[in-house]
Amino acid sequence: MATISIGDYDFKPADRVENYGGDINIYCCWEHHLLIPCPAAYRLPPDIPLIDFLETMFRPDHQHHPDYARLNYHNLIWTLDGKSWQPKLAASLREGGVVHMSYLSFRAPGLDGFNGHGV
Amino acid sequence: MAHRKLTLKEKYQLMTRGLDWETTYQPMDKVFPYDQYEGIKIKNWDKWEDPFRLTMDAYWKYQAEKERKLYAILDSFSQNNGQLNLSDARYLTALKIWMQGITPAEYNSHRGFCMVGRQFRGAGARVACQMQALDELRHAQTQMHAFSQYNKHFGGFHQAMHMRDRAWYLSIPKSYFEDAMTAGPFEFVTAISFSFEYVLTNLLFMPFVSGAAYNGDMATTTFGFSAQSDESRHMTLGLEVVKFILEQHEDNVPIMQRYIDKWFWRGYRLLALVGTMMDYMLPKKVMSWAEAWGIYWEENGMALFHDLERYGIKPPKYHEIATLEKNHITHQAWTVFYTACPATAFHAWLPQPYELDWLSEKYGETFERYYRPRFAQFAELERAGERFYTNRLPLVCQTCQVPVFFTEVNNPMRQSVRQLDWQGMKFNFCSDGCKDIFAHEPEKFCQAYIPPQQIYQGNAGGARNLQEYAAWLKCEFGKDSGEYYTSEDYARWKQWHGGKDTTPSSAAA
Numbered sequence: 001m002a003t004i005s006i007g008d009y010d011f012k013p014a015d016r017v018e019n020y021g022g023d024i025n026i027y028c029c030w031e032h033h034l035l036i037p038c039p040a041a042y043r044l045p046p047d048i049p050l051i052d053f054l055e056t057m058f059r060p061d062h063q064h065h066p067d068y069a070r071l072n073y074h075n076l077i078w079t080l081d082g083k084s085w086q087p088k089l090a091a092s093l094r095e096g097g098v099v100h101m102s103y104l105s106f107r108a109p110g111l112d113g114f115n116g117h118g119v
Numbered sequence: 120m121a122h123r124k125l126t127l128k129e130k131y132q133l134m135t136r137g138l139d140w141e142t143t144y145q146p147m148d149k150v151f152p153y154d155q156y157e158g159i160k161i162k163n164w165d166k167w168e169d170p171f172r173l174t175m176d177a178y179w180k181y182q183a184e185k186e187r188k189l190y191a192i193l194d195s196f197s198q199n200n201g202q203l204n205l206s207d208a209r210y211l212t213a214l215k216i217w218m219q220g221i222t223p224a225e226y227n228s229h230r231g232f233c234m235v236g237r238q239f240r241g242a243g244a245r246v247a248c249q250m251q252a253l254d255e256l257r258h259a260q261t262q263m264h265a266f267s268q269y270n271k272h273f274g275g276f277h278q279a280m281h282m283r284d285r286a287w288y289l290s291i292p293k294s295y296f297e298d299a300m301t302a303g304p305f306e307f308v309t310a311i312s313f314s315f316e317y318v319l320t321n322l323l324f325m326p327f328v329s330g331a332a333y334n335g336d337m338a339t340t341t342f343g344f345s346a347q348s349d350e351s352r353h354m355t356l357g358l359e360v361v362k363f364i365l366e367q368h369e370d371n372v373p374i375m376q377r378y379i380d381k382w383f384w385r386g387y388r389l390l391a392l393v394g395t396m397m398d399y400m401l402p403k404k405v406m407s408w409a410e411a412w413g414i415y416w417e418e419n420g421m422a423l424f425h426d427l428e429r430y431g432i433k434p435p436k437y438h439e440i441a442t443l444e445k446n447h448i449t450h451q452a453w454t455v456f457y458t459a460c461p462a463t464a465f466h467a468w469l470p471q472p473y474e475l476d477w478l479s480e481k482y483g484e485t486f487e488r489y490y491r492p493r494f495a496q497f498a499e500l501e502r503a504g505e506r507f508y509t510n511r512l513p514l515v516c517q518t519c520q521v522p523v524f525f526t527e528v529n530n531p532m533r534q535s536v537r538q539l540d541w542q543g544m545k546f547n548f549c550s551d552g553c554k555d556i557f558a559h560e561p562e563k564f565c566q567a568y569i570p571p572q573q574i575y576q577g578n579a580g581g582a583r584n585l586q587e588y589a590a591w592l593k594c595e596f597g598k599d600s601g602e603y604y605t606s607e608d609y610a611r612w613k614q615w616h617g618g619k620d621t622t623p624s625s626a627a628a
Contacts, residue, residue: 040513064505114492
């Protein structure tokens with residue numbers, strides 16, 4: 001459907017990728033770890049390897065969590081934009097099919113938050 | 120010769136519809152250019168029933184009388200240091216969010232009613248909107264005055280309008296009213312008069328004013344009484360508007376159904392803030408969010424929609440989802456407030472033992488299983504000297520602008536995220552309700568001002584992290600924001616009470 005209006009109504013999205021100076025925005029969430037209650041937003045270059053994103057951006061947000069020490073990047077169960085995803089850790093986000101405003105989430109088998117409470 | 124005194128009915132006719140005329144120099148369609156493009160068909164504006172038959176001169180008289188009483192009480196409140204009678208200074212977080220979020224919304228509502236009061240071609244509707252425009256302006260002003268005493272003694276009450284345009288949690292009410300104001304006049308009245316004032320207002324106003332009374336806040340309670348007769352007029356107008364439009368033409372029914380679906384869902388998402396106030400910010404509790412939802416929506420709301428069935432109107436889409444979420448959203452929202460409060464203009468805290476028990480009593484198994492353990496973990500971190508704050512900007516819904524803390528109705532451990540591709544770009548949402556609203560008007564909602572994304576684009580005063588963002592909000596950590604029990608508000612409150620902690624030990628008033 002198109003917005004009903006009194007005249008031409010054509011506007012560009014406020015968060016279009018051109019506004020990010022060559023970067024993109026992505027969202028990422030570690031499921032069953034609701035200490036950070038919302039999926040988090042990251043502005044980053046699309047050529048960053050997934051492993052670098054996890055080490056330099058994701059890690060500082062989560063390393064205080066006791067589950068973090070047991071997190072094994074190699075056995076994570078990922079979804080990208082609602083579909084199952086098997087990324088290569090060394091490949092860039094772009095190569096893995098991640099685009100501006102993509103939503104990544106993963107589960108780490110056996111890690112379900114403090115005492116299994118999902119936090 | 121003495122003039123015969125006019126009856127009220129005659130006076131009303133002369134003072135409203137009697138002042139109207141058919142234009143001749145310009146066609147009526149050019150004089151009222153906005154009341155047709157939405158597709159709503161009005162055959163006869165004279166069928167508009169005026170619920171209160173209030174004329175402007177009577178309106179001024181009543182309102183002036185109410186103002187005199189209100190300001191007499193506010194004066195006495197301030198002269199007697201009424202702020203000392205509060206149940207607890209934690210209560211003020213509710214007032215701060217009201218001042219920053221709802222008071223500016225009252226002002227926007229005033230602007231919206233000025234607009235529709237010009238755009239309807241029926242004089243009866245125009246007069247009703249004109250009075251409501253004045254009411255809303257009065258509410259914005261009297262709220263600011265009622266809260267001003269607190270501004271002398273506590274943080275976070277300064278510069279509400281500045282924060283309204285910048286703070287992430289205030290973009291929720293702001294976008295709600297701006298969405299309505301940028302819609303056509305019929306959508307605006309359905310959004311504000313019907314969905315907000317008629318269907319949902321009991322969930323907003325009742326807990327707020329009763330909460331004020333339960334917690335010793337005389338200033339706000341008095342404001343509430345002063346606004347009450349206005350609110351009942353607004354509610355009556357809301358129902359009248361919808362019935363009038365539905366009776367005018369059958370083609371109006373599907374358009375109105377879409378408006379009702381949209382504005383029920385937007386209003387419900389906005390009310391997550393109010394539910395959180397009821398369950399977490401009021402030291403003395405009125406009722407739980409789940410109880411209020413049960414009474415005001417599941418019973419009263421459904422009865423209303425049963426009455427509207429004869430017009431072909433169905434209960435709003437996704438109302439079952441809202442009911443399924445009633446045991447969860449306030450605990451989830453408070454977790455966000457607790458972890459993100461350094462980037463706000465209010466304080467947050469962990470529920471005290473008596474409150475945990477009250478929440479267990481009200482929410483039973485759900486609270487025990489999912490949320491009590493969460494607060495226990497936060498408490499453990501506090502005891503270890505590591506009070507947890509989040510440093511990361513969240514995913515915010517493109518439609519309702521609430522950070523996506525909602526979970527799937529069948530899995531409270533998994534965040535609910537929906538996505539839509541439009542014109543080669545991805546958009547993210549908190550729910551199917553919000554995704555549907557976007558899908559109907561993508562050209563409108565793609566323009567949304569999403570605070571975290573504005574920060575990342577460099578449009579938040581150049582802030583690169585939450586600390587710089589808080590400075591741009593003009594919020595100082597400890598003074599206006601962050602943990603309550605290490606705040607200046609708490610220190611001052613304790614000092615006024617002989618150095619003793621006066622946190623209540625029971626939820627009963």
